[in-house]
Amino acid sequence: MSPAISRRRYLAGVVLASICALPPTISAQRAATYTPPPPDSVHAIATEHGMVVAQEKIAARIGADILRQGGNAVDAAVATGFALAVTYPRAGNIGGGGFMVVHLADRKEDVAIDYRETAPAAATRDMFLGANGKPDPAKSRDSALGIGIPGTVAGFALALEKYGSGHFTLAKLLKPSIDLARDGFVITDDVADTLPQWHRRLAPWPASAKLFSRPDGGSLREGDKLVQSDLATTLTAIAEQGPDGFYQGPVAQKLAHAITEAGGIITTDDLKSYRAVIREPVRGSYRGYDIVSMPQPSSGGIVLLETFNILEGLPLGEMKQGSAASLHVLIEAMKRGYADRARYLGDPSFVNAPIAALTAKDYAAKLRAGIDPDHATPSSELQAALPPHEGSNTTHFSVVDSQGNAVSNTYTLNFSYGVGIVAGGTGVLLNNELDDFTAAPGASNVFGLVGYEANLPGPGKRPLSSMSPTIVLRDGKPVLVTGSPGGSRIISTVLQVLVNVLDYKMDVAAAVAAPRLHHQWLPDEVRIEPGFSDDVQAGLRSRGHRLVESMGYSSANSIQVTPNGLLGVPDPRTRGAEAAGQ
Ligand code: GLY
Numbered sequence: 127m128s129p130a131i132s133r134r135r136y137l138a139g140v141v142l143a144s145i146c147a148l149p150p151t152i153s154a155q156r157a158a159t160y161t162p163p164p165p166d167s168v169h170a171i172a173t174e175h176g177m178v179v180a181q182e183k184i185a186a187r188i189g190a191d192i193l194r195q196g197g198n199a200v201d202a203a204v205a206t207g208f209a210l211a212v213t214y215p216r217a218g219n220i221g222g223g224g225f226m227v228v229h230l231a232d233r234k235e236d237v238a239i240d241y242r243e244t245a246p247a248a249a250t251r252d253m254f255l256g257a258n259g260k261p262d263p264a265k266s267r268d269s270a271l272g273i274g275i276p277g278t279v280a281g282f283a284l285a286l287e288k289y290g291s292g293h294f295t296l297a298k299l300l301k302p303s304i305d306l307a308r309d310g311f312v313i314t315d316d317v318a319d320t321l322p323q324w325h326r327r328l329a330p331w332p333a334s335a336k337l338f339s340r341p342d343g344g345s346l347r348e349g350d351k352l353v354q355s356d357l358a359t360t361l362t363a364i365a366e367q368g369p370d371g372f373y374q375g376p377v378a379q380k381l382a383h384a385i386t387e388a389g390g391i392i393t394t395d396d397l398k399s400y401r402a403v404i405r406e407p408v409r410g411s412y413r414g415y416d417i418v419s420m421p422q423p424s425s426g427g428i429v430l431l432e433t434f435n436i437l438e439g440l441p442l443g444e445m446k447q448g449s450a451a452s453l454h455v456l457i458e459a460m461k462r463g464y465a466d467r468a469r470y471l472g473d474p475s476f477v478n479a480p481i482a483a484l485t486a487k488d489y490a491a492k493l494r495a496g497i498d499p500d501h502a503t504p505s506s507e508l509q510a511a512l513p514p515h516e517g518s519n520t521t522h523f524s525v526v527d528s529q530g531n532a533v534s535n536t537y538t539l540n541f542s543y544g545v546g547i548v549a550g551g552t553g554v555l556l557n558n559e560l561d562d563f564t565a566a567p568g569a570s571n572v573f574g575l576v577g578y579e580a581n582l583p584g585p586g587k588r589p590l591s592s593m594s595p596t597i598v599l600r601d602g603k604p605v606l607v608t609g610s611p612g613g614s615r616i617i618s619t620v621l622q623v624l625v626n627v628l629d630y631k632m633d634v635a636a637a638v639a640a641p642r643l644h645h646q647w648l649p650d651e652v653r654i655e656p657g658f659s660d661d662v663q664a665g666l667r668s669r670g671h672r673l674v675e676s677m678g679y680s681s682a683n684s685i686q687v688t689p690n691g692l693l694g695v696p697d698p699r700t701r702g703a704e705a706a707g708q
Contacts, residue, residue, distance in 0.1 A: 146391045163655035163698050168639040170693035173707025178206055179683040179694040180523035181611075185209035185218065185309060186696075188302045189525060190706035198291040199525040201299060201531040204282045206523055208303040208361065210352060211278070213311055215338075215555055216320050217521035217611060217653035220360070220372065222557035223277030224520075224537025225420045226698020227407055227595040228289055229604050231530035234599065235694070236418045237289070241402040241537075242588040243274025243559040248391040251582045254565035261565030267576055268327075270390030272558035274589070276381075279364055279372040280402040295472055297365035298440035299413040304361045307553065310353035318348035318544055325439070327546040331388070334555070357553025375399045377552055384549035385556070386690025400686060405474075410485055412438055416599040419620075420536075421481075422474040426594025427469040428484055429617045430442055430624075433463040435490030436497075437625070447630040448640065448658070450665020451499070456625065457645045457652055457671060458497045458623065460618050464647035465508045472580030473588040479580065479594070502670035505650035519543075520593060520611035524685045526692055528708070532604040532685075538611070562589035592616045598624065604687050606634070610697075612680030618644040619680040627686065634686035638695045642680070645671075653677055 171177075176199070178189035189206030197205070203226065210218025223243040229236050253271060256262035266272040286296055313321065321338060323343030328334040336352065339344055346352060363371030371377060378397040385392045407418045408427035412434040419427030436459040445452035470479040483489055496503060520538035538559070539545075545558035563583040572636040581590040594616050607629055610619040619642055626637030641657030652666065655676040663673055679699040686693040694705025 162530070162641055162655070163639055165352050168635045168695075168698055170633065170635040170695050170706060171705035172691055172693055174292055174691040176202070176526060177529040177685050177692045177694045177705060178202055179527045179685055179703070179705045180210065181316065181521045181681060181683060181700065182218070182705045183315075183702060183706070184213045184306065186704040186706040187366060189523070190708050192299065193527055193708045196291070197294050197527075198529060199527040199531040200285050200289040200534045201291050201294045202525050202527065203523070203525045204221070204286050204290070204296075205299040205302065206525065207278070207282055207535060208300055209306065210521060210523070212307045213359060214317060214446045214521060216317060216324075216592065217519050217538055219276070219537060219539050219544070219555065219557070220278045221276045221549075221554040222537060222539040222544060222559060223274065224281065224535065225591070225593050225595050226281060226285055226426055226533060227418060227420055227597055228285070228531040229418070229597050229599065230289060231603075234602055235371050237279050238405045238407040239285050239402055239422055240405050240423065241277035241284070241486045242423050243277050243557055244400060245560055245563070245583055245585060245587045245589070246275060246392045246396040247585045248393075249560070249583050250482045251584055251588070253583050254560075261384055261569040263561075263565070264564065265543065266561035267558055267562070268545070270385050270388035270545065270547060270556075272560045273385055273390050273392060273547070273556045274399045274559040275392055275396050276398065276554075276557065277400060277402055280369050280400055283369045284402045295530045295578055296368060300365040300647070301531070304358050304365065306524040307354040307361060308350040310356035312348050313352050314348055316700050317702075322347055323346055323545070324543045327545060328548075331547045333384070333550040335548055337548055337553070338582050343656055354553045360552045360554060363634065373400055376420050380551045381549045381554060383399060384516070384547065384552070388547055407482070410434065412624075414600070415605065417596065417624070418599060419594055419596040422471055422479065422590075423588040424591040424593050425471045426592050426617050426620070427596070428471060428481060429463040429467045430594055430596065430621060431485040432466060432490060432582060433459045433617075433621055434624075435485065435487050436462060436494045438487075439491060440495050442625065442629045447626065447632065448662065450662050453662065453666060454499070454502070454669050454671070455497060456622070457643065457666075458503060460621065460645045461503065461505060461647045462508060463617070464614075464645070465505070468647065469578055470580060472590050476584060476587050477580040484549065485525065500669055505647050508647060518678055520613070520616070522595065522605040522609035522611055522681065522683050524609065524683055524694075526604060526607060526685050526687060530603060531560055532597050532607045534597050534607045534609050536592065536593040536595045536609045536611070560589060562591060563587075596620050596624070598628070606684065606686050608682050608684040610680040610682040612678075614646045615644045615677075615680050618646070619682050623682045623684060634693050635682055635695045638682050638684055638697050645677070647675035655679065
């Protein structure tokens with residue numbers, strides 16, 4: 127099988143964050159450009175030994191090359207993750223954070239690495255309120271106050287140290303990224319589709335404007351070269367000194383200086399204190415499979431398990447895939463899972479959420495008993511509560527190697543291109559992840575997610591996330607690796623991909639390409655992608671569901687492990703994703 131397979135291209139959709147920060151006319155225009163592919167036109171890419179499926183092809187190929195050189199899935203994931211920081215600045219990053227779930231074949235062990243951004247020591251619970259005491263979204267979304275201490279460098283270094291093959295140094299894995307940053311690469315695909323739209327957010331910041339603009343001040347566009355010399359220098363410091371090259375010394379000083387100059391509160395001490403954390407993944411069973419996913423500070427794994435537990439007692443397999451009856455129960459299960467998310471979840475160092483109770487089968491049975499097959503339950507009847515926060519632009523990649531190790535990694539700057547600020551002299555584009563906190567109990571974020579006390583900002587606290595890197599195992603071996611960007615829609619995306627494969631036995635390519643919908647409890651509405659038939663929509667409306675247009679697209683870059691080899695699916699919704707095989 128050829129090492130890197132070029133794939134069909136579809137018109138790009140935009141993800142949810144784009145819609146938030148862009149004028150509605152542009153959002154609607156771009157959302158309308160996505161055309162669902164005919165189901166039989168989407169094919170998985172097959173390979174025998176190892177595979178990386180990522181949102182950008184150069185980075186996917188760099189990871190596949192590490193596999194080819196004898197690296198394991200973690201080595202390849204680290205190389206891919208650093209490369210995306212160069213080639214996919216929309217969400218790939220070293221200025222943000224994320225989560226990695228790893229299956230270690232020889233140890234028969236699953237681990238989760240939490241490298242989520244953290245609020246600085248000077249953070250306060252009312253930091254995102256305005257003078258009137260009400261949430262001021264501009265503070266967390268558009269100002270340097272929204273920047274969390276970046277976790278990606280610490281997370282990747284920890285992953286490599288603990289779970290890499292031992293044959294690759296950080297410096298070796300960083301080499302291709304340093305070369306790409308220094309020499310530049312030609313802008314194409316999803317970066318070309320999004321950068322011109324987001325340029326207005328980057329342009330006010332001098333280092334960002336310098337990096338992403340043409341000489342005339344307009345945005346770099348498709349075919350232009352993006353050269354990132356400062357980023358090459360920063361990556362070289364990491365290659366030479368490890369994480370200390372980022373969290374201490376000149377890079378840290380420049381980061382702290384740029385952030386405080388822009389009105390933020392991150393200090394060099396905050397950077398020095400940052401630690402990635404190894405956590406026990408959440409684990410549950412679904413129809414004989416083991417679902418392994420991200421624990422808090424992600425809500426993803428817990429909501430997925432709760433939702434699967436509800437669905438397990440329903441004869442989904444007897445309902446036609448994509449039928450109104452099947453979609454109705456999916457929506458009702460999502461609604462109940464998302465309602466609990468809002469009420470209970472947050473950073474586990476600060477909140478004591480009832481995880482065992484939420485993921486118990488008997489609790490799901492009670493929730494399931496409340497589902498009426500013919501009528502939607504109004505969200506207001508599920509909980510008298512209020513909505514959480516969530517940024518959406520993010521990117522997911524999946525890796526499987528020839529030994530059966532697997533990595534599911536989702537990381538993010540929150541909005542596309544983060545807060546828009548490149549820290550001068552570092553090339554590091556910074557996140558606005560603290561917008562994922564709830565500004566005040568009951569406040570809703572840009573996606574209408576509602577949050578409570580558990581997710582209020584605080585010093586050293588990690589904001590609640592929906593990122594859900596997930597590995598499905600059967601008899602202890604990975605059968606599916608998936609995850610997605612999309613803010614609140616990450617969980618429902620992963621849910622539907624898994625249901626399509628596990629319940630409906632769909633080929634993984636068709637499972638990923640099938641139209642998706644989303645309900646997050648509040649607002650009480652179903653967001654639907656194009657592609658559902660009029661009959662299906664009528665069937666949902668007749669049960670009382672309010673259907674509204676999808677808010678952009680998620681992107682579930684997935685790998686299925688079959689007895690005959692690996693099947694990789696770059697999600698067709700966004701241009702440029704690739705399955706690179708070994
Ligand atoms: N910022 C998106 C998430 O963490 O879910």
